[in-house]
Amino acid sequence: MIHKKKIRSENRGIGMTSQGTRDRLVETLRREGIKDERVLKAITLVPRHQFVDEALSSRAYENTALPIGQRQTISQPWIVARMTEAILDGRQPEKVLEVGTGSGYQAAILAHLVPRVFTVERIDELLKLARRRFHNLGLNNIYIRYADGHLGWASQAPFDGIMVTAATQTIPQELLEQLAIGGVLVIPVERRGQQRLMSVRRTEDGFEETDLGGVIFVPLLSGLA
Numbered sequence: 710m711i712h713k714k715k716i717r718s719e720n721r722g723i724g725m726t727s728q729g730t731r732d733r734l735v736e737t738l739r740r741e742g743i744k745d746e747r748v749l750k751a752i753t754l755v756p757r758h759q760f761v762d763e764a765l766s767s768r769a770y771e772n773t774a775l776p777i778g779q780r781q782t783i784s785q786p787w788i789v790a791r792m793t794e795a796i797l798d799g800r801q802p803e804k805v806l807e808v809g810t811g812s813g814y815q816a817a818i819l820a821h822l823v824p825r826v827f828t829v830e831r832i833d834e835l836l837k838l839a840r841r842r843f844h845n846l847g848l849n850n851i852y853i854r855y856a857d858g859h860l861g862w863a864s865q866a867p868f869d870g871i872m873v874t875a876a877t878q879t880i881p882q883e884l885l886e887q888l889a890i891g892g893v894l895v896i897p898v899e900r901r902g903q904q905r906l907m908s909v910r911r912t913e914d915g916f917e918e919t920d921l922g923g924v925i926f927v928p929l930l931s932g933l934a
């Protein structure tokens with residue numbers, strides 16, 4: 710009985726992790742230009758404090774990136790919202806791939822919006838923690854894979870959306886090939902010494918790029934760790 714109660718209060722959050730604190734974050738995101746109500750709703754539903762170390766939970770609803778160990782970070786909520794908005798692109802995708810599971814927060818947001826979410830991570834330690842979080846939150850529409858995400862997830866392609874949450878020098882060809890026609894790839898790309906968040910849409914005859922603005926991400930690395 711006591712045990713049950715504890716789990717419930719953890720999921721709801723108290724004080725700095727309460728629903729009210731989450732709602733204030735959503736108001737900040739709305740003020741800073743996030744318009745897709747579906748995305749804002751998902752942000753209110755996902756307890757971000759459960760995706761960071763307990764010592765940082767009081768800062769979980771600030772609009773900032775936070776360390777998650779292994780020299781990686783959980784992205785700033787505004788960036789998560791912006792990338793999610795870009796990948797939904799006013800449509801209802803059925804199948805989305807994320808490269809760079811990290812804490813699992815971005816995948817959890819997507820899991821509230823898309824029927825099937827595939828996510829790939831190259832650091833086993835992070836993937837184990839993320840898997841536990843998905844389980845605890847009952848998110849059973851997230852499929853995870855320990856692999857180098859440069860190669861995407863060929864056996865599950867094509868995807869209506871692909872999101873890369875680490876920065877690349879060049880857009881991996883495999884990811885472009887795994888996009889469905891009409892699908893969108895959202896990826897931070899280094900251009901002239903600066904990272905730009907690019908959206909690339911696959912059309913009947915090729916690819917259309919849109920620059921969504923300057924960003925700061927950890928690098929997309931090769932191989933497994």
Ligand code: SAH
Nearest residue numbers: 783809811812814815830831858874929930
């Ligand atoms: N989306 C994450 C934030 C990710 S930080 C979240 O919501 O918390 C970037 C992540 O990309 C890190 O976990 C890093 O290990 C991972 N990464 C970097 N290169 C990768 C690669 N080639 N394949 C898969 N994951 C990669």
